[in-house]
Amino acid sequence: MIKTDNIVAIASPPGLGAISLIRISGNDCINQIDNIFYGFDKIKLSDQESHKLQLGYIKDGDQIIDKVLVTVFRNPKSYTGEDLVEISCHGSVYIQEKILQTILNYNCRIADPGEFTLRSFLNGKMDLSEAEAVADLIASNTKASHKLALSQMRGGFKNDINKLREELVNFASLIELELDFSQEDVEFANLNKLNDLVSTIEIKLTDLVKSFKIGNVIKNGLPIVIIGKPNSGKSTLLNCLLNEEKAIVSSIPGTTRDFIEDQININGIKCRFIDTAGIRKTEDKIENLGIKKTYEKIKEAEIILYLIDKSVLNYKNIDNYLREIVKIKKDFEDKEIIVLINKCDITTKILDDNLVSFSAIQISAKQGLNIDKLIERISNYMSRLNIDSHNVIITNARHLDLLSKTLNEIKKIKLSIKQNISSDLLSIDLKQASYFLGELTGEISNDELLGNIFSKFCIGK
Ligand SMILES: Nc1nc2c(ncn2[C@@H]2O[C@H](COP(=O)(O)OP(=O)(O)OP(=O)(O)O)[C@@H](O)[C@H]2O)c(=O)[nH]1
Numbered sequence: 001m002i003k004t005d006n007i008v009a010i011a012s013p014p015g016l017g018a019i020s021l022i023r024i025s026g027n028d029c030i031n032q033i034d035n036i037f038y039g040f041d042k043i044k045l046s047d048q049e050s051h052k053l054q055l056g057y058i059k060d061g062d063q064i065i066d067k068v069l070v071t072v073f074r075n076p077k078s079y080t081g082e083d084l085v086e087i088s089c090h091g092s093v094y095i096q097e098k099i100l101q102t103i104l105n106y107n108c109r110i111a112d113p114g115e116f117t118l119r120s121f122l123n124g125k126m127d128l129s130e131a132e133a134v135a136d137l138i139a140s141n142t143k144a145s146h147k148l149a150l151s152q153m154r155g156g157f158k159n160d161i162n163k164l165r166e167e168l169v170n171f172a173s174l175i176e177l178e179l180d181f182s183q184e185d186v187e188f189a190n191l192n193k194l195n196d197l198v199s200t201i202e203i204k205l206t207d208l209v210k211s212f213k214i215g216n217v218i219k220n221g222l223p224i225v226i227i228g229k230p231n232s233g234k235s236t237l238l239n240c241l242l243n244e245e246k247a248i249v250s251s252i253p254g255t256t257r258d259f260i261e262d263q264i265n266i267n268g269i270k271c272r273f274i275d276t277a278g279i280r281k282t283e284d285k286i287e288n289l290g291i292k293k294t295y296e297k298i299k300e301a302e303i304i305l306y307l308i309d310k311s312v313l314n315y316k317n318i319d320n321y322l323r324e325i326v327k328i329k330k331d332f333e334d335k336e337i338i339v340l341i342n343k344c345d346i347t348t349k350i351l352d353d354n355l356v357s358f359s360a361i362q363i364s365a366k367q368g369l370n371i372d373k374l375i376e377r378i379s380n381y382m383s384r385l386n387i388d389s390h391n392v393i394i395t396n397a398r399h400l401d402l403l404s405k406t407l408n409e410i411k412k413i414k415l416s417i418k419q420n421i422s423s424d425l426l427s428i429d430l431k432q433a434s435y436f437l438g439e440l441t442g443e444i445s446n447d448e449l450l451g452n453i454f455s456k457f458c459i460g461k
């Protein structure tokens with residue numbers, strides 16, 4: 001049900017700023033703000049043209065609170081699609097709160113989280129995936145995530161999906177029609193055409209589902225875990241990459257117990273480097289907890305940096321290291337593993353030949369040697385992800401879930417056509433597939449679903 005009562009919220013971030021924005025939306029919000037606004041142009045807000053602004057005072061009774069700029073947006077040409085007023089006031093926390101409290105006296109309530117965007121969706125100003133992109137846009141903090149959120153907000157994949165969905169719905173109704181006339185042996189739905197359609201959809205959806213991995217990297221960053229034996233220089237490497245003394249470094253093995261994480265930007269992508277507890281057999285309870293966490297972090301990572309301490313490498317133990325590398329590669333075959341021989345500033349017997357097959361890079365984390373080669377290797381991995389080649393990228397777990405469910409149905413339909421399975425079963429799968437796609441764009445929605453999505457927004461959005 002669409003609510004149209006007046007809602008208000010501070011739309012700018014909490015705290016002190018030069019200017020703050022208070023947003024009010026609802027069926028008679030313009031009249032209500034007229035009660036407290038005294039424009040210098042002596043024009044009542046209810047007479048003010050849409051998208052025009054006026055300088056004036058906001059007063060609580062006789063008391064002036066602030067000199068403000070007020071903009072009026074008349075429905076449907078506003079963010080929410082309703083009448084909407086924006087007050088730009090000075091950024092003092094006291095002023096913001098005072099204006100907010102005053103407005104609350106005039107038939108207005110504090111907006112729920114995401115309620116402005118919810119109303120925008122309910123009034124047909126944007127579809128659900130666009131509304132979700134608004135949240136992403138606000139949260140974006142790299143060039144790549146900004147570009148992605150912006151493209152989704154401009155429609156992203158919804159036009160494509162809506163078109164495909166329409167065609168599925170068409171087929172479903174043709175098949176139903178055929179069932180109604182089943183006695184007369186007429187054929188309305190051309191199964192070859194349906195097969196072509198589901199094949200197209202299958203390719204599109206598979207591509208979108210695959211793009212989630214990239215979307216996740218853009219939105220949440222590329223997780224890169226640093227592992228190796230105690231004292232191999234993991235924390236030193238983290239500090240070197242971040243250019244700050246983030247983690248404690250010491251010559252005592254087992255220094256890092258918990259994981260430590262921070263990020264830097266490489267080629268406009270957020271890279272999350274995670275330093276971990278060194279892996280070894282130990283009786284120390286806390287260290288063992290840290291080692292357990294290391295394994296969890298490895299699972300979440302896209303890239304594993306496996307560090308070997310060159311100063312302890314010798315002809316006797318090198319085979320153990322080689323076996324370990326082979327095992328890691330086997331256990332985590334979907335991940336990129338980069339072998340690093342650290343402490344190359346220390347000269348030891350040459351053992352490099354053995355590690356050539358693993359394309360190990362010799363670095364010195366302490367002196368910052370060859371770190372550029374490591375960055376280059378990470379950049380190469382990113383290029384292989386082909387981030388720029390995807391026009392449309394999925395970033396949202398809800399979208400992924402619905403796309404995967406649709407894909408399942410589509411595969412079932414394809415099989416049914418192949419096996420000549422009866423039309424009534426086909427029509428059930430077709431309906432289910434178009435239902436999932438409808439939920440994706442919000443064509444089909446319910447209060448619970450909307451509540452779930454918009455409650456994650458913050459107030460004022
Ligand atoms: N010569 C040299 N020493 C290094 C280098 N990198 C690290 N070290 C030294 O090796 C020791 C261990 O470094 P850490 O960074 O604490 O090693 P770690 O892998 O984090 O160790 P744990 O947290 O105990 O698992 C310290 O004394 C560092 O100064 C390097 O490139 N060259």
Ligand SMILES: [Mg+2]
Binds near residue numbers: 235249255276
């Ligand atoms: Mg450490």
